[in-house]
Amino acid sequence: MGTSMDRRQFIKTAAGGVAGAAMLGAMGELPRALAQEKPAPVFPGKKQFAGSGVVRKVTEDILYLGVDDRRIALFENVYPVPRGVSYNSYLLLDDKTVLFDTVDRTALNPFFENLETALNGRALDYLVIQHMEPDHSAALSQVMARYPGVKLLCSAAAAKMIEQFFDFKVEDWGYTVKEGMELSTGKHKLTFVEAPMVHWPEVIMTYDATDKVLFSADAFGTFGALGGNLFADEVNFQEEWLPDARRYYTNIVGKYGQQVQDVLAKAGTLDIAMLCPLHGPIWRQELGWFLDKYSKWSSYTPExxxxxxxxxxxxxxxxxxxxxxxxxxxxxxxxxxxxxxxxxxxxxxxxxxxxxxxxxxxxxxxxxxxxxxxxxxxxxxxxxxxxxxxxxxxxxxxxxxxxxxxxxxxxxxxxxxxxxxxxxxxxxxxxxxxxxxxxxxxxxxxxxxxxDGAAPAQAPAAAESAVGWKCRVCGYIYEGDPLPEDYTCPVCGVDATFFDKVEL
Ligand SMILES: Cc1cc2nc3c(=O)[nH]c(=O)nc-3n(C[C@H](O)[C@H](O)[C@H](O)COP(=O)(O)O)c2cc1C
Ligand SMILES: [Fe+2]
Ligand SMILES: [Fe+2]
CATH class of the missing domain: 3.40.50.360 (Flavodoxin domain)
Known part of the structure; x- marks a missing residue:
């Protein structure tokens, strides 16, 4: 019934429209060449989302530009996120300006408003792409269009992916970086840390030695919108956030325990005062407590x-x-x-x-x-x-x-x-x-x-292989020995010569 009503209404409206047009014609013509008589105005733009974005200081020189998404039902179209999720992005304001990652396509408007506010008229010099998953890279081409002259910095694996997701090559717009490469932005010295499979193969993290900040990509992230908070010590993390942090880690990165362990080992060599992940709050207190969780989860030790x-x-x-x-x-x-x-x-x-x-x-x-x-x-x-x-x-x-x-x-x-x-x-x-x-x-x-650790468990159901082969490029582990000569890495595609024998 609703449909036929709608249809009748539509016909009526359409008929009225035609009659209306005829009447307009009878009342005289609109001025010709309106556009030529009046100069075309410059559209001033409008901050439709004023207030929905939150720019906050992380350190004296680093700003948070991230955006909360409370409307998303399923993260990655599979994980329920009743508490929402945040897409984090950071801006370093030094002699040079550096943006770390962007946001999901659902968050573009408040993100660009935040970026514009934070830059306050300055040019954007670099965009570091730590992770190509679209919840962080959706705004890439728009950043480049809005900030001409911005140089991209990403891993070689990310450069390949950019050509799949976008119609440009990184070599024309920036540089690829490798483990240990440094970028001086004035006061700050940034070092790039490769983190393959945490949780895609192209992931890099960035260490700012000046502020002792590790921009850690998806690692140390969690589900949950920030709601104006920024630091883990501003919320009741242990009681209200830990279950979502565990669910985020175990489901999204859980398969790649070895690769996370490798990154934790690298992080152990850095003097880190702050962890800035791409989702959820920033860590500046009790880092050891959270690192210990990661250490347990990634080594498959029961928490x-x-x-x-x-x-x-x-x-x-x-x-x-x-x-x-x-x-x-x-x-x-x-x-x-x-x-x-x-x-x-x-x-x-x-x-x-x-x-x-x-x-x-x-x-x-x-x-x-x-x-x-x-x-x-x-x-x-x-x-x-x-x-x-x-x-x-x-x-x-x-x-x-x-x-x-x-x-x-x-x-x-x-x-x-x-x-x-x-x-x-x-x-x-x-x-x-x-x-x-x-x-x-x-x-x-x-x-x-x-x-209680008292009952003898029966022998493991499956025979364990004690030796395996590890891909030097992405960290993928082949379980078993020997490694077939014609083997290629199922993750990054390199051949058997890139594999080293490891104890499992
Ligand atoms: C579609 C269907 C298939 C089933 N197939 C088997 C079966 O192959 N073997 C069996 O012993 N019971 C089978 N059952 C019976 C259930 O396993 C059994 O009734 C069981 O007690 C149900 O436990 P529940 O009360 O926890 O549901 C099947 C039941 C259904 C509904
Ligand atoms: Fe990711
Ligand atoms: Fe992510």
Missing amino acids: EPAAALVMYGSIYGGTENAATLLAKRLSQGGKRNVALCDVSKTHVSDLIAEAFRCGHIALASATYNMDVFTPMKNALTDFAAHNLQNRTYSLVENGSWSPAAASKMEAILSGMKDMRKVGETVTILSTPNEETAQQLDKLGDVILAAL
Whole structure:
């Protein structure tokens, strides 16, 4: 009905429009050549977003130009961000002016307003592109158009990507930089630090030795809009931000633990007073606390070794009952922060974050067409894709005629590194009964002992390869030995001669 009304209305309006035009004609002609008689005005522009951008001082010479995005529902079109996200960008005002990264396309207007305000009439000399992912590089060509003479600085890998995303070559507009290269801007000395696969191959960080600031690209970032705050010590980070910081790291960079460890080792050689990431607040206090989190996450060390994640996939509730009995046993046994998660209701990015937090993962799944219940299967596949490793796990399966979920879960886990099973698999037939409830209690006790470091875990499900080969260009690790002669790096494409043998 609404459609036909709209249509009628449209016809009426259109008819009125025609009649109106005829009437206008009858009232005489508009002055001819209006544009020639009056000089064309210069459009003054309008600050439509005045006030939505926030320029704040980071140090005496460094300004924050970033923009909050509170309307985005899914970051990277996959991660829910109910607290929003910020796209950070920084400007160094020295004898030369240097912009570090831009913002997402949704944030262009306030960003350019911030840039214009911060430059206050000065020219822009350099744009350092630390990361080519479009949430930071979307404004690239517009910066170049608005600030003629700006020189681009980026890695060789970023230069290649620029030709894919834009219609120009870096060699015509700037320079590529390498590890250790320096740029003096007057008072400040900038050094470029390569950070391949944190989390794309072209990433560089920049160290400002004068202010002791590390512009760290996506590393040390977090989901969450800043809302006028700028520094981590201005918010309640431990309670309100840490879960999102963990979810950001584990989901976005979690797979590349080795590469993050490499960067942490380099950062250890620098005198850093401030970490300026591309998302979330800046760190100027308690850097050690946050670096320690990164050290744990990137080495796949459980952040809370004595905590357990109990995750279940249940259609009608029987498996949910079993998982709840198990979680209750763990809680009664004195464990705090036991996370009981329904895989159908919990976003997989939260499950991944919890799995990185906890020392033990208990998996309970209904059997579904002789396989694992699909949301559980998807979650475990995602765990494997994020390189989750070095955890103890236990299994509960459920089925009404031929339970098969445990062996199928085990098949996925066997492809992951250093996953150690504790306790016997508990098999539920439709719903827990007295006997299986007792088995769950027993499993709970074995898990409690494992969390206390007392229970012997069974041998790792998969044979571990102790030796691998590491790409010198991007840090990619090939697990196994020997490296095939005709091997090419799946990340950056170089051949086998670029690989060095490493202990895993
Ligand atoms: C689509 C579908 C496929 C299933 N496939 C199997 C199966 O292959 N083997 C089996 O033993 N049970 C199978 N079941 C039954 C459930 O695994 C069983 O009823 C279980 O107790 C459900 O646990 P829940 O109460 O936690 O949902 C299937 C159920 C559904 C809805
Ligand atoms: Fe990124
Ligand atoms: Fe990013």
